[in-house]
Amino acid sequence: MAAVRRAKSAGEPPGAGLRSDRFRNPWHPSRVDDPNPTARALRCLELLQDHPGITADRLAGRLGVSDRAARRYVAVLREAGLPIESERGRYGGYRVGRGLRLRPLMFTTTEALGLVMAVLEGGHAATDAGDPVQTALGKIIRGLPEPVARPAEALRAVAARRREPDESTPHPETTARIVEACGSGHRVRLHYRLRPDRDSVMVVDPWTVMVRYGRWYLLCWSHTREARRLLRVDRVSSVDVLAETFVPPADLDPSLTIDEHLSQGWTHRVEVTIEAPVDEVARWLPRHLGRVEELDPGRTRLTGSTDDLEWYAGQLTAIRTRFRIVDPPELREAADRIGRNLRAAAGSEGP
Numbered sequence: 001m002a003a004v005r006r007a008k009s010a011g012e013p014p015g016a017g018l019r020s021d022r023f024r025n026p027w028h029p030s031r032v033d034d035p036n037p038t039a040r041a042l043r044c045l046e047l048l049q050d051h052p053g054i055t056a057d058r059l060a061g062r063l064g065v066s067d068r069a070a071r072r073y074v075a076v077l078r079e080a081g082l083p084i085e086s087e088r089g090r091y092g093g094y095r096v097g098r099g100l101r102l103r104p105l106m107f108t109t110t111e112a113l114g115l116v117m118a119v120l121e122g123g124h125a126a127t128d129a130g131d132p133v134q135t136a137l138g139k140i141i142r143g144l145p146e147p148v149a150r151p152a153e154a155l156r157a158v159a160a161r162r163r164e165p166d167e168s169t170p171h172p173e174t175t176a177r178i179v180e181a182c183g184s185g186h187r188v189r190l191h192y193r194l195r196p197d198r199d200s201v202m203v204v205d206p207w208t209v210m211v212r213y214g215r216w217y218l219l220c221w222s223h224t225r226e227a228r229r230l231l232r233v234d235r236v237s238s239v240d241v242l243a244e245t246f247v248p249p250a251d252l253d254p255s256l257t258i259d260e261h262l263s264q265g266w267t268h269r270v271e272v273t274i275e276a277p278v279d280e281v282a283r284w285l286p287r288h289l290g291r292v293e294e295l296d297p298g299r300t301r302l303t304g305s306t307d308d309l310e311w312y313a314g315q316l317t318a319i320r321t322r323f324r325i326v327d328p329p330e331l332r333e334a335a336d337r338i339g340r341n342l343r344a345a346a347g348s349e350g351p
Contacts, residue, residue: 037076040065044073045096048084049139052095059094098146111136114172117216132172170216170233175209177239178218182206185247187223189240192231199237200224205246208254209233212262213288219254219261221246230261259287266305270312271326274300274319284318309334317342 040063047054047062054062060070074094078084083097114132141153181188192200202224209218216233270290274281278294281302285292289312290304306312313334316323325332 041073041076044070045077045082048074048077048094048096049142050135052142053087053093054095055093096142098142108132110172111139117169117172117175170236174236174239175216175233177241178206178233178236179209181239181241182208185245187242187244187246189242190231190236191238193235193237202229203242204229204231205248207248207252210254210258212255212258217258219258228257228261230258256287260291262288263290263304266307268306268309268312268328268330270302270304270306270328270331272302272316272323273326274302274321274323276300276319276321281319284320285315289315306331310338313338 044059044063047059051058056067056070059074060067063070063073065073074084074086084094085097086092086094110132114136178188187203187205189201189203192202194200202222204218204220204222204224207219207221209216211217218231218233218236220229220231221227222229273295275298276284277298278292278300281292281300285302290302293301293303295301304312309328309331313331316325316335317338325335
């Protein structure tokens with residue numbers, strides 16, 4: 001008792017001066033470093049959600065507490081009305097049952113960002129158990145009442161079978177760092193994969209990140225190349241945010257600029273003259289076909305590039321007036337083939 005009185009007078013917790021094994025045990029509940037019991041209880045719930053059937057000793061190990069403390073956190077969750085089920089025996093453990101109400105869901109930053117990205121690009125959950133979208137979706141489905149969970153799980157299985165492997169989805173945390181740098185106006189250093197066997201380090205002003213045609217792109221100014229660049233975010237392996245700041249161009253139209261970038265740099269350079277004002281042509285054609293510019297008030301020039309001549313020629317059929325393909329000759333041949341097919345389909349070989 002004298003030790004307890006000395007501890008109180010020194011501002012120490014009771015038992016700090018005792019030498020019993022109970023208080024020398026670092027995992028004893030009285031010695032657990034737990035400044036926020038609520039946070040520890042929520043962490044316990046997250047472990048139960050992520051690892052159905054987890055044993056008491058594994059739960060204690062993940063929480064960094066004794067078995068007795070782990071059971072106490074489970075009891076706290078049960079007192080809060082959460083359906084924590086337990087099964088005794090060699091293969092027993094804890095799991096979260098289904099309740100009448102949706103229980104709290106805790107997402108990691110990676111999971112939350114992965115969900116946002118999946119919604120924006122219209123993707124399904126990946127089949128990889130380590131994928132953040134997969135784990136987050138699993139938490140949601142486990143929290144649904146049984147009548148809703150069954151069809152949701154069935155739909156998830158169908159979507160997983162239909163999904164093809166996609167290596168173009170960027171890492172959520174990498175994407176988040178770039179987006180934050182865009183918002184705060186901070187320059188970044190990127191490790192960028194040019195080819196499977198070659199990386200490049202570049203310093204850029206990240207203007208904006210956009211999803212176009214199922215891919216994530218970073219529009220930026222490269223100080224390494226002293227030029228405007230369009231980078232694929234899935235090829236960025238690391239991001240370092242620098243102290244230097246920047247201001248994006250005041251007249252920047254990110255969507256238009258990205259589409260213009262995507263229309264250039266392919267194998268066949270395209271030039272088409274169209275007998276219509278530039279505003280009308282812009283309404284007829286998607287911007288990723290190329291850049292449109294006024295030749296005179298009634299004529300417009302379209303410049304772009306493509307690797308697929310048949311596809312590009314098909315896109316030109318959206319033009320509602322006379323036009324002429326200047327270059328390349330291969331595109332004229334592709335347009336002629338499409339024209340003959342259309343005339344044959346209409347039952348006429350005439351002009």
